[in-house]
Amino acid sequence: MTSIEDLETPVVTIDLAVMEANIRKMQDYCDRHDIRFRPHIKTHKIPEIAELQRAAGARGITCQKLGEAEVFAEAGFEDIFISYNLIGTAKLKRLMELSRKARISVAADSAAVVGGIAEAAQAAGLEIPVMVECDTGAGRTGVQSPRQALELALLIDRTTGVSFQGLMTFPTSMEGTPPFLAEALDLLSGAGLTAHIVSGGGTPQSWRVHEIPQINEHRAGTYVYNDSNTVAAGTATLEECAMRVRMTVVSRPTEDRAILDGGSKTLSAERLLWKDPQYGTILEYPEAVIYHYSEEHANVDLAACGRKPAVGEPVTVIPNHCCVVSNLHDQVIGVRDGQVEVVWNVKARGLVR
Ligand SMILES: Cc1ncc(COP(=O)(O)O)c(C=O)c1O
Incomplete structure (x- = not known):
């Protein structure tokens, strides 16, 4: 059994219980x-x-x-x-x-x-x-x-x-x-x-x-999957977000800045549609703001956080737009109770024609 902690980052995980509940909820609504x-x-x-x-x-x-x-x-x-x-x-x-x-x-x-x-x-x-x-x-x-x-x-x-x-x-x-x-x-x-x-x-x-x-x-x-946009729109809660991108803090150049190990090539550069510019939500640090991306770096403003992450600490990011993130990754990892249950190939990835 592989634990989520053993996964190399950045990695796209899908919380299977959350995804299954999302599928059930929508189908029940339509059936009703x-x-x-x-x-x-x-x-x-x-x-x-x-x-x-x-x-x-x-x-x-x-x-x-x-x-x-x-x-x-x-x-x-x-x-x-x-x-x-x-x-x-x-x-x-x-x-x-x-x-x-x-x-x-x-x-x-x-x-x-x-x-x-x-x-x-x-x-x-x-x-x-x-x-x-x-x-x-x-x-x-x-x-x-x-x-x-x-x-x-x-x-x-x-x-x-x-x-x-x-x-x-x-x-x-x-x-x-x-x-x-x-x-x-x-x-x-x-x-x-x-x-x-x-x-x-x-x-x-x-x-x-x-x-x-x-x-x-x-x-x-x-x-x-849901994402930060559907949460901002009031359609889903953060708990209902099944796609969770696990990332690592690779640098803390200043007291208030953290850098994560992925940027637009991991999370896409989509901004939040219904709020101030912000490139995703960090579950462990809800006051943190991902304010800038380059290809392989995400800049995080920690000024509002009481507790701040150390270099090497893993964090969980709920992306702004999950559909675009899918298109950036060959595989996603299905996780249940912190353990890897399945690895799926994103078979139609990149097929824009
Ligand atoms: C034609 C069409 N139908 C349905 C959808 C699904 O929308 P959503 O991703 O908001 O569920 C989309 C999304 O782009 C669409 O373009």
Whole structure:
């Protein structure tokens, strides 16, 4: 048995009991409200963890990129939604190959994207289910109005090679999403079209999804680990953060400064979204502020700490954004009661195409 103390740092650990409780809590919430849950695997990129989500009751998975979907299809996942506009001959060829192995649905927000998929699908003799992406307030991708959602749905419906599956949005917004979806669904039903799936997403809104009656599917990713951002947003507590990066104090150049043995290459350089700049939370020293990163160093301000760490002392950092941290590491270590239980390869790590 290897103890967590024996692990060389910096190292990404996953508290298995916390992660299992996070999986259970989200699935129970969705089950209680009769919402299908389709976890987004971009957070962990590990098929074994998706398997735990599936065993808990998840119906299908979400991937952001085709490369992730290829890894998860290979691992035996049969119902995969790619929540991304897929463009270009190379990707469409891969999409067709993948669609022969698993049921792949995709998002689209323009006639250009739908046209490309339809053309490739016709040539391959396939039909690809398509979700119309709606921008319900985030200002990222998505059609800009319910009427545009209808127009794209009608185009999908009359085009060979694609079938209209429903509507999706990200992130679900308590303000913008309900009126947009209500109007879009009215327009669709007026035109004789049915949105079988109406899918929202995002961990911060998770516990309020049932207040939006139009939504029948939820996609969350971050919830599985949680991070300093979800804590700052009030969605989770620090105790519910399963990803814990174990690091070592390698220098104490001044009374008030500590340096940890990793920086942006270990924890990413993501700032906290809802608070002052701060690059992660140190569990043992909650008053300490990680105020600066370089590639392999994290600068910590200890001025507010009564007790201060010595050189060589290990500390536990809850990163700001766990999904990006996953993408930086080949492996994560599953830990229970301070002992290593499993080592997982982050199989879809780095797959951004
Ligand atoms: C399309 C889509 N759906 C769902 C999610 C999951 O969001 P979260 O990580 O907040 O749970 C994301 C996150 O980036 C996303 O882009």
